Amino acid sequence: MASQSEGLAFDLVVVGGGPGGYVAAIRAAQLGLDVALVEREHLGGVCLNWGCIPTKALLRSAEVYHLAKTASQYGFKIKDIEIDLEAIIQRSRKIAKQLNGSVGHLLKQNKVGVLNGHARLLGKGRLAVEVDGVAAMEVSAKHIILATGARARDLPGMEADGKQIWSYRHALMADALPDKLLVVGSGAIGIEFASFFNSLGSDVTVVEVLDRVLPVEDEEISALAHKAFEKRGMRLLTGVQVKGLRKAIAGVTATVEFLDGKTEDITADRVIMAVGIVGNMEDLGLENTKVTVDRGHVVVDPWLGTGEPGLYAIGDLASPPWLAHKASHEGMICVEKIAGVADVQPLNAMNIPGCTYCQPQIASVGLTEAAAKAAGHKVRVGRFPFIGNGKAIALGDPEGMIKTIFDETSGEFLGAHMIGPEVTELIQGYTMARTMESTEAEFLHTVFPHPTLSEAMHESVLDAMGRAIHF
């Protein structure tokens, strides 16, 4: 580090301390780079403070509540189960705080300098860091990684106000259970909140502009999820557009329009807007660079470089899918390339697993059946329902299925789509297979432990080859 009089100088400065940024910074430190991280709010970013982790804490509470309510099936009589929403929220916040502290500790342990403030590019290799709008310091760096993440997208006239109209952030701090909740958008975020509040007893309606819920998932999985959510009492409207929200003391009334032009008014106590995200690229000084922005994302090459030499962008800021693990992985690739590590491999988007932690859980990796066919594959499809899996039955959770897709000619394992118990944990097996470019043969020759849910992964592949044993 250079002396104070020259300003601070680093090999690498990472802007943003989310799962992309802090992982990049630690990896850089491991590789011997002199690295600093600028964070304006919380280490750990949205993921850890307002996303992945706190929502998982909430959903765990919902699961415990569900088990308590159905305890008689397992031989327990539990009376008078009461929901303490404040305690649920507190638990979620506490977990976020704990992990936030851990990230700070990890950065310290790795000797990553953390600068608290807002960073703005001044020119090539230079950044100004402001604290509360006041210029605090200037730093220079040979390389700068932008990992500023994204935030919930607002629709004009339907901006979240934190009172009646929530973003995910407000929903995480809910002060009361809404009797009636409207969720706009049925992606992972919308569905997870819908599932949580539905489990705790709210009357939940989800509206989706596309023709099915969880539209990035395989169509068959979307259909099964749709049925499963309806069975749990949710109302799901697909192919509808929210034309407007009217706020009143009694609640918010949404006017939705169906494909056939009919409209309906839906009144709810609270509305959660979950219609995607936009990259945090304001006030970063991008206008002084050769960075190209396309549809809310910074355009990057396979090594995460922008149009400006020495400037990189990773995670939500760079491209979908908007997933923490994708951002972390990009952070590592980007830093390793900067450090000149041999044998760095670019990220293959088809090998990034996606998980939605609703009930039942949903997870997938690779191509959907429709996408595989569109890409010209002749496919072999295997399906296996959890009702054929001993462990799922013993758990009392045999809902759902696993679908696997192979190229008929080459045997390439193209994708897996899962809905059911703990599939978010199971998907990693399929992700490894994708990364290693497995064919059906490697699955067929692999021993799956009994009794586990993972046996259904095996059976699905067996079914694709026309030889499932337990169904």
Next chain:
Amino acid sequence: MPIIITMPALSPTMTEGTLAKWLLKEGDPVSSGDMLAEIETDKATMEVEAIDDGVLARILVPEGTEGVAVNAPIAILLEGGEDASALDGAVPAAAPMAAAAPAAVAPAGIPVAPAAAVSKPADGGRTLVSPLARRMAAQAGLDLASVKGSGPRGRIVKVDIEAAISRGGVPVAASAPVAADTSVYEGEFELQPLTTMRKTIARRMSEAKREAPHFYLTMDCELDALLALRKDLNAQADGAFKLSVNDLVIKATAVALMKVPDANVGYGDEGIRHYKSADISVAVASERGLITPVIRNANGKGLEAISKEMRELAEKASAGKLMPEEYQGGSFSISNLGMYGVKQFDAVINIPQACILAVGAGEQRAVVKDGALAIAVVMSVTLSVDHRAVDGAVGARFLAAFRGLLEDPMTMLL
């Protein structure tokens, strides 16, 4: 402790070779000195000798595998008393295993240098290829050896196969007649896969013609005196040796090089190598292809020694058993096609050497002597010269010296 047998370096410059053949099977007992396998390099086939006793527990590299890196594990030997469970963890997944067991084998007759420099990680001996890529290559009839991997540690992955196919790829060698797709007019042929040796010849000859600006000097030499001397010497030898014309040509070349040392040179970008002795590379045809065993220090050897050495080297060459030090190096080459009746030809220089002498057949020709026609046995020789290292006058002086020795052969015996 299982002993890891690694790919030996048969010469200091060898980086990889072909595991041509396993001479023992898994499970066979091994005694020190037993031949385990045959290794084929670009020039020769050599046997790998065991230096430990035990059982050949596992063959890691199947026979026929090309491009096995030096020091890559090729097999595991279990010592007496060890059972197969000792193999667990011994199968080298990591490079240090190979490095930790240096010189577990010695190629017959060659002292193995300690495995100081591991040129590649232990997995270098294996072609890393994803299951999908392997199957796609098989379906496309693509030879994986022709595909460069872009995945982790050079693993061949799907995109590499797709790229290879789109480039036209290198098909797996097929012995069945294939119809060429290059031209519809091309007749049927049988495709013979390139051997390591053939690939080396192709590479080195192309390199020589591409890199070295050749020029050619031809001279006729009268052999009558030489043939008479040969006849005398062979008669005196009484069967102890039998000199060939070629032996005499080797000797004459060596002596001529001592007289004109500027022709006994090699070209390198770093400078001209002036060789101190006349190490004569002699081109020998074998079924496998051309190879050039070296008569070292031929200027200091007698005709009998040269003749004996040449005979041994030629036998080894045709059996493919030459040691690297027997065919590498050399300061000057001779290629003799006289025995086939070739009158005159131009040879391709054996770089980095600067000169090669192409020797034609000795035949009776009409010559003019003292203004009258006469008959003499005449042999045409052509010197191919790398003009980067040797100029025309030097080449001519060498040829003149060479002819002088042939035509007055007693002088070469001095």
